Amino acid sequence: MNWGYLIMNLLPGLIIGLVTVLYQWRPPKSPNMVYGYRTSRSMSSQEAWEYANKRSIFWLWVITVLLLLCGVIFTFTAKPEISQPALYFGMCALLIGSVVVIERELKNRFKE
Numbered sequence: 001m002n003w004g005y006l007i008m009n010l011l012p013g014l015i016i017g018l019v020t021v022l023y024q025w026r027p028p029k030s031p032n033m034v035y036g037y038r039t040s041r042s043m044s045s046q047e048a049w050e051y052a053n054k055r056s057i058f059w060l061w062v063i064t065v066l067l068l069l070c071g072v073i074f075t076f077t078a079k080p081e082i083s084q085p086a087l088y089f090g091m092c093a094l095l096i097g098s099v100v101v102i103e104r105e106l107k108n109r110f111k112e
């Protein structure tokens with residue numbers, strides 16, 4: 001096994017995992033333009049802000065686990081020229097997908 005290849009395949013999950021740990025350790029207290037899950041819906045009220053940030057932490061953990069599992073699987077089943085783009089594309093797709101899900105939840109839960 002090539003350890004460098006394994007580390008490169010785990011890198012997307014490790015990056016998101018680190019961000020998630022920091023985000024969960026120091027969640028933003030109130031809506032701001034610097035830190036947290038910042039969309040117009042999430043910043044519309046304190047309750048929406050807290051809900052959106054709690055849900056984003058959950059989804060970031062899900063994404064972390066999926067990326068780490070895929071990284072290990074790809075290490076043993078795919079060539080580097082396939083696995084690296086697939087993992088980074090997957091990371092982007094999952095992050096965008098989590099925003100879509102959270103925004104839909106906010107829209108249904110906090111009707112204006």
